[in-house]
Amino acid sequence: MNTKINLLNMNREELLNFFQKIGEKPFRGYQIMKWIYHYYCNDFNQMTNLSINLKKKLAKISEIRAPIIKKKQISLDGTIKWTMQVDTQEIETIYIPEIYRTTLCISSQIGCAVGCSFCATAQQGFNRNLKVSEIVGQVWQISKTIQLNKNITHNKYSPITNIVFMGMGEPLLNIKNVTSAIKIILDKLGFGISKRRITLSTAGIVPGIEKLTDIVDIPIAISLHAPNDHIRSKIMPINNKYNISNILNSVNKYSKHFKSNHRRITIEYILLNHVNDDISHAHQLAKKLKGIPCKINLIPWNPIPNTPYTCSSRIRIHKFLQILLQYKINTIIRKTRGADINAACGQLTGTITNRINFNISNCTNYTNNIAVNNIT
Ligand code: SAH
Ligand code: SF4
Numbered sequence: 615m616n617t618k619i620n621l622l623n624m625n626r627e628e629l630l631n632f633f634q635k636i637g638e639k640p641f642r643g644y645q646i647m648k649w650i651y652h653y654y655c656n657d658f659n660q661m662t663n664l665s666i667n668l669k670k671k672l673a674k675i676s677e678i679r680a681p682i683i684k685k686k687q688i689s690l691d692g693t694i695k696w697t698m699q700v701d702t703q704e705i706e707t708i709y710i711p712e713i714y715r716t717t718l719c720i721s722s723q724i725g726c727a728v729g730c731s732f733c734a735t736a737q738q739g740f741n742r743n744l745k746v747s748e749i750v751g752q753v754w755q756i757s758k759t760i761q762l763n764k765n766i767t768h769n770k771y772s773p774i775t776n777i778v779f780m781g782m783g784e785p786l787l788n789i790k791n792v793t794s795a796i797k798i799i800l801d802k803l804g805f806g807i808s809k810r811r812i813t814l815s816t817a818g819i820v821p822g823i824e825k826l827t828d829i830v831d832i833p834i835a836i837s838l839h840a841p842n843d844h845i846r847s848k849i850m851p852i853n854n855k856y857n858i859s860n861i862l863n864s865v866n867k868y869s870k871h872f873k874s875n876h877r878r879i880t881i882e883y884i885l886l887n888h889v890n891d892d893i894s895h896a897h898q899l900a901k902k903l904k905g906i907p908c909k910i911n912l913i914p915w916n917p918i919p920n921t922p923y924t925c926s927s928r929i930r931i932h933k934f935l936q937i938l939l940q941y942k943i944n945t946i947i948r949k950t951r952g953a954d955i956n957a958a959c960g961q962l963t964g965t966i967t968n969r970i971n972f973n974i975s976n977c978t979n980y981t982n983n984i985a986v987n988n989i990t
Contacts, residue, residue, distance in 0.1 A: 680751030723783025786822025
């Protein structure tokens with residue numbers, strides 16, 4: 615059994631403590647972080663500013679181990695799905711290049727226990743929480759690949775500018791590891807990505823939102839997906855535990871806590887044909903959100919097998935959008951990316967093999983962000 619301590623599990627504070635505990639100067643923690651996150655080095659022997667004794671000591675008791683990249687699939691739209699191995703399982707990480715930014719969509723759990731009826735990850739069931747090393751390890755592996763490519767070829771990949779917790783799993787059900795990973799992503803000695811470029815998406819785990827308020831101040835996205843509790847409970851069983859008003863209350867508190875940027879809340883709303891996409895639902899939704907500082911992302915549903923749903927038509931989606939705009943709510947239709955390789959929202963399953971073959975004709979597929987409304 616491998617008993618070595620994986621330094622990728624530790625944020626700055628924990629690394630400093632670690633070095634103190636093994637009788638070394640805490641500043642060694644700073645040095646190690648730089649080697650790991652700035653130079654993508656995981657071999658103590660190559661860390662030139664460490665003494666030979668320290669290198670030996672570290673190699674004996676510790677390691678720097680990220681998930682292993684197993685597979686890379688490239689979508690016609692440039693999106694890349696990386697499959698990585700953790701233990702005997704596989705997780706998925708999505709690289710989404712756009713003109714002004716490049717987003718990495720990372721996983722927080724193996725599978726998911728929340729059981730939303732429209733989501734492929736839910737069908738996989740829940741295996742376990744990802745460790746900090748497996749969360750930051752996804753960013754580390756892809757950043758390292760980008761860096762290596764930059765040195766070998768003519769900068770084939772653009773560097774990661776944004777991180778979204780929208781891959782496999784519910785991040786607020788793994789809040790301890792997720793927030794520790796966020797600290798490393800934000801840290802200047804880590805990946806140094808700024809707060810406003812990280813988004814955590816949640817199905818509305820109310821105690822998690824409240825806890826998050828005390829730990830990190832990052833934009834959050836709420837998977838609301840319904841204009842009332844009746845519909846939401848049908849499509850998201852978690853609504854029986856945390857209903858819409860519970861969620862909106864906690865979201866309101868979250869946004870007030872971070873007054874400096876109270877357009878931080880994104881409401882995500884998947885459009886399911888004749889389930890939650892009627893005109894009356896749009897009116898209901900707009901009224902529910904009155905007074906909440908938020909913007910809405912309408913998400914055309916990405917088809918997955920064994921569900922009762924179909925995609926809303928383009929006309930229904932646009933009618934829905936128009937109503938929200940009438941209420942002066944900043945709303946966009948989220949671009950669908952990577953659906954041809956099952957890399958789009960809700961299509962991630964890791965080890966599961968019974969995947970749908972994407973057929974462009976059975977889905978309302980948006981290749982551009984549509985109808986951005988800059989009403990503030
Ligand atoms: N568990 C978190 C984050 C991962 S899911 C959450 O639920 O928010 C990321 C986003 O994909 C969520 O908004 C989720 O509702 C959405 N999603 C799930 N299945 C989908 C599907 N089949 N088509 C489009 N979006 C989907
Ligand atoms: Fe889990 Fe999010 Fe999928 Fe719901 S939508 S099952 S919370 S991953």
